[in-house]
Amino acid sequence: MLPYRDSMLTRIVLIIFFLLVLGYAYFEARGFLLGPSISIAGSVSTVHDPFVHITGTAQRISSLSMNGQPIPVTESGAFDQPYVLAPGVNRIVFDAKDTYGRTSRQVVEIVYEPPSAAAIIASTTGATTTPTSTLPIAP
Numbered sequence: 001m002l003p004y005r006d007s008m009l010t011r012i013v014l015i016i017f018f019l020l021v022l023g024y025a026y027f028e029a030r031g032f033l034l035g036p037s038i039s040i041a042g043s044v045s046t047v048h049d050p051f052v053h054i055t056g057t058a059q060r061i062s063s064l065s066m067n068g069q070p071i072p073v074t075e076s077g078a079f080d081q082p083y084v085l086a087p088g089v090n091r092i093v094f095d096a097k098d099t100y101g102r103t104s105r106q107v108v109e110i111v112y113e114p115p116s117a118a119a120i121i122a123s124t125t126g127a128t129t130t131p132t133s134t135l136p137i138a139p
Contacts, residue, residue, distance in 0.1 A: 036061045038106040047085070047109040054092065055080045068095075079121040085112035091114060105134040 027034075040056035057077045058064050064073050066081055073079045083092060094106040 017112055019053045022095060031060045031098065032100055035100075035102045036098040036104040038064070038094050038096050038104055040094065040106055040108055042108070043111045044111070046113060047116055048113055050085045050112060050114070051082065052085060052110060053080055053082050056106075058094075058096050060098055063097045065095045087109060087112055087114050104114075 028086070036058065037060065038056060038058045039116065040054065054066075056079060058079065059077050060074055064071055064079065066083075069078055071081050083090075088111070090110045090112060092108045092110065094108070096104045096106075
């Protein structure tokens with residue numbers, strides 16, 4: 001028999017060891033447990049410029065696509081994709097896939113209202129034009 005088998009110090013060390021093992025197991029498995037995520041600010045917005053940049057972040061992904069077309073993502077998960085809008089409601093679908101085959105989908109709807117004929121005439125005579133719209137990165 002071990003002389004210090006029932007000591008309080010041995011129990012504390014064993015508890016700390018197993019808590020560290022459990023914490024490390026959670027850290028390694030969080031990609032599997034949480035799955036892919038996409039963050040884009042503003043799911044519905046109205047713009048007056050037909051050209052927009054859609055920006056956001058994606059976490060724990062192996063691939064990201066916009067309306068079925070793959071888009072590049074930085075190592076930190078940030079992306080910035082230009083898009084030309086059609087008049088009316090534009091539905092843009094982002095699909096993310098992780099290495100375990102799980103998917104996540106984020107839908108962005110942007111309403112493009114073309115400027116009226118009076119605004120177009122005013123802009124050609126020297127009035128200011130609206131800048132390119134940008135959807136900011138979600139926190």
